[in-house]
Amino acid sequence: MDLKTAAARLGVHYQTAYRWVREGSLSAMKIGPTYEVDPYEIERLLRQRSVPVPPPMRSRVRSWDMHLLRLYDALISGDERMARQVVERLRDGGQETVEICERLVTPALRRIGDAWAEGHVSLVEEHRASAMCTRLLAGISVHPRGRPRGVAVVTTVPGEAHELPGMMASMALRADRWQVHHLGTQVPYDQLAALVRRERATLVVLSVTHTRVQRDALHCADRVRRELGVRALTGRPGATLTDLIHGAKQAAAA
Ligand code: B12
Structure with a gap:
């Protein structure tokens, strides 16, 4: 069958089926200008898609305070490798980016602001820490697929x-x-x-x-x-x- 019919059977848009062919997740044979899909391939994909995908494993964080302390120390001392390790370990453990921001990066920045206001942290240390945070955040940003809300x-x-x-x-x-x-x-x-x-x-x-x-x-x-x-x-x-x-x-x- 042609790709348009295959897309309809799979219940997806033609462009989605086309992308799957390009990515190799849907096998198709190019005959002239069109793609031909074997009906067995459709059945295989439908079966595969009907198996629920388990949500990503999310390990429990025992103490956010401990991670916060490590991040704060890394930011203040300019140890970017350590700062990245703290953040990426949490991300790899399944923590969402918003949670990492709220429970880690924001409190660390607030602490830096307080220490700066009290004269314990210099202007350049604060600038260095902010620049590190910019790069850390860029590294954990996610862009899930799907129709945008707006x-x-x-x-x-x-x-x-x-x-x-x-x-x-x-x-x-x-x-x-x-x-x-x-x-x-x-x-x-x-x-x-x-x-x-x-x-x-x-x-x-x-x-x-x-x-x-x-x-x-x-x-x-x-x-x-x-x-x-x-x-x-x-x-x-x-x-x-x-x-x-x-x-x-x-x-x-x-
Ligand atoms: C880093 C920093 C700087 C850096 C910024 C570098 C950069 N690349 O961003 C630089 C050096 C530029 C800077 C400059 C100044 N800073 Co400054 N800075 C900070 C510091 C340490 C962190 C800033 C930060 O990112 N905070 C943001 C997070 C951590 O906190 P938050 O505001 O709650 O953010 C959350 C919400 O905003 C929410 N959110 C974001 N968008 C939206 C939108 C909606 C709709 C909603 C609902 C929520 C939401 O998400 C955030 C994350 O959870 C803070 C300390 C602090 N307590 O914030 C001081 C701080 C903000 N700075 C301060 C001051 C005084 C200044 C200067 C006036 C200093 C000076 N004399 O020049 C200038 C002002 C510059 C200006 N015109 O804006 C004061 C502000 C005091 C006040 N009354 O407002 C603070 C609080 C430091 C302090 N303790 O005194 N600063």
Whole structure:
């Protein structure tokens, strides 16, 4: 049978069946310009797909505090290999990226901020640690397959130079199947609006870490809603990624 019929039998889109052929998970023979699939191959794949796939093993973390301490020490001493090991071991043990952010990276950054404010950590040590966190987060970011819930734009308003919370917000949304345009920090309203229109975004997320920009962020979100007719969420220090995911889901459902 041809690939179109095979796709229909398998209950998937033609493009999906075509991708499977290209990847080698569905055997097909190319005859002229078309692919021919053996009906037995369809039966084999249907049988294979009907066997439930067990969820990934997730080992229990006995003490997040211990991992936090190790990560904090690694970040402060500039030991990137150790920091990567702490984070990747947890990831390989099945911990979700959002959980690693919330229970490990965010508390470590807060601790660094407190130590910096008290004069125990220097500016360069803090800069080095932040740069390490950026790379660690990029390394554990996930992009699950599937139809996106919507298109989100993540950034901060001018005056907000803290980029890690926005990065974590983008990671959390991507892990929850949003298509994300991550714009880094400090994007002026007009340019944000142009991109939102061009990409037909359905959600704008403004991260806030520096309390001084909270009002500007709320004002910007208000303009996004009124002028662009697009939902907008603003963060605040201490707000969680779980709050964000929840708010984004509500926005998508409304
Ligand atoms: C690293 C850092 C910097 C770096 C940032 C580098 C980088 N690449 O990002 C640099 C050096 C640039 C910097 C600069 C400054 N910083 Co600074 N910085 C920090 C530090 C140590 C970590 C920042 C961070 O990532 N925190 C974010 C996480 C860890 O916490 P969070 O805010 O709760 O984030 C969560 C939520 O935001 C949520 N989230 C994200 N998006 C969204 C969206 C929605 C809708 C929702 C619901 C949730 C959500 O997810 C995050 C993760 O869980 C903090 C310490 C701290 N306590 O945060 C200080 C801190 C934020 N900085 C501070 C200060 C004072 C400054 C400066 C003014 C210093 C100066 N004199 O120049 C400047 C301001 C720059 C500016 N204009 O923005 C203060 C802020 C105090 C205040 N009242 O706001 C802090 C708290 C340090 C302190 N203890 O005093 N900083």
